[in-house]
Amino acid sequence: MDFTVDSATPAVQASFDATPDSRLRDVLQSLTRHLHGVVREVEPTISEWNRAIEFLTAVGKACTETRQEFILLSDVLGVSMLVETINGQDVGTESTVLGPFHMTESPVRALGDSIDEVGGSRVCVVSGTVRSTSGRPLAGSTVDVWQCDENGFYDVQVPDVQPAGNGRGLFSTDELGRYWFRTVVPSHYPIPTDGPVGALLNATGRHPYRPAHVHFIASAAGHEEVTTHAFVAGSPYTDSDAVFAVKEGLLVDFVETDDAELGAHYGVEVPFIHAAFDIELAETA
Numbered sequence: 256m257d258f259t260v261d262s263a264t265p266a267v268q269a270s271f272d273a274t275p276d277s278r279l280r281d282v283l284q285s286l287t288r289h290l291h292g293v294v295r296e297v298e299p300t301i302s303e304w305n306r307a308i309e310f311l312t313a314v315g316k317a318c319t320e321t322r323q324e325f326i327l328l329s330d331v332l333g334v335s336m337l338v339e340t341i342n343g344q345d346v347g348t349e350s351t352v353l354g355p356f357h358m359t360e361s362p363v364r365a366l367g368d369s370i371d372e373v374g375g376s377r378v379c380v381v382s383g384t385v386r387s388t389s390g391r392p393l394a395g396s397t398v399d400v401w402q403c404d405e406n407g408f409y410d411v412q413v414p415d416v417q418p419a420g421n422g423r424g425l426f427s428t429d430e431l432g433r434y435w436f437r438t439v440v441p442s443h444y445p446i447p448t449d450g451p452v453g454a455l456l457n458a459t460g461r462h463p464y465r466p467a468h469v470h471f472i473a474s475a476a477g478h479e480e481v482t483t484h485a486f487v488a489g490s491p492y493t494d495s496d497a498v499f500a501v502k503e504g505l506l507v508d509f510v511e512t513d514d515a516e517l518g519a520h521y522g523v524e525v526p527f528i529h530a531a532f533d534i535e536l537a538e539t540a
């Protein structure tokens with residue numbers, strides 16, 4: 256059969272009919288239907304299609320051990336949040352994007368340790384309890400955190416300024432399901448704009464900023480793992496996150512306190528900034 260605009264899609268879909276893995280077959284046939292649909296709708300010129308190939312090539316070439324431009328592309332197109340939201344638990348703490356900066360393993364730290372190895376200007380304590388959605392505290396659950404510094408940079412972006420592992424920590428909750436650590440209040444920051452994704456934002460008049468946040472992955476035996484953020488309430492860009500990750504329930508007050516008893520409890524001098532962020536995990540079926 257001659258290849259025509261109309262025959263193209265069923266012909267390519269049929270070419271995948273014998274794929275042994277049925278899930279892979281379904282994905283490729285759906286991809287074919289939608290990708291062809293875009294091409295039929297947009298009718299790109301040959302040079303425009305070449306430009307698209309060049310763009311994706313540049314995205315690949317921008318990836319290194321410490322930079323993930325494809326995650327960034329997925330993020331700014333809202334695909335990361337769509338996948339997270341489809342896969343997120345129906346109850347308990349809402350999930351958000353992993354983001355492009357979870358590239359290195361967080362160093363194992365003890366409860367109360369500081370993840371700020373550089374020495375920021377204001378001490379911040381982040382604390383909370385990991386519970387099952389039934390309300391039961393989850394002792395020994397894992398809380399992986401990572402964040403940028405007060406200037407908006409992650410360790411992997413400025414290795415001359417921050418030691419590897421700065422702003423990161425892997426904690427295990429105590430017998431009451433509690434975690435706490437010292438840090439600095441993260442800044443809002445622009446996602447990297449010196450690559451092809453930055454060029455895309457620039458060409459479309461979109462800003463590259465994300466509101467200030469601390470990333471979390473919480474996991475416990477017998478429960479769903481949750482990838483999420485604690486967003487600094489009141490931070491710029493909470494209404495226009497470049498990667499669409501903000502959810503109302505994840506806005507957390509980072510408040511200055513001069514509560515000496517609380518400071519003594521956490522081993523810090525007053526005044527300090529305190530942020531309370533509890534996490535609820537759904538039991539796995």
Ligand SMILES: [Fe+2]
Pocket residue numbers: 354356402403468470
């Ligand atoms: Fe981030």
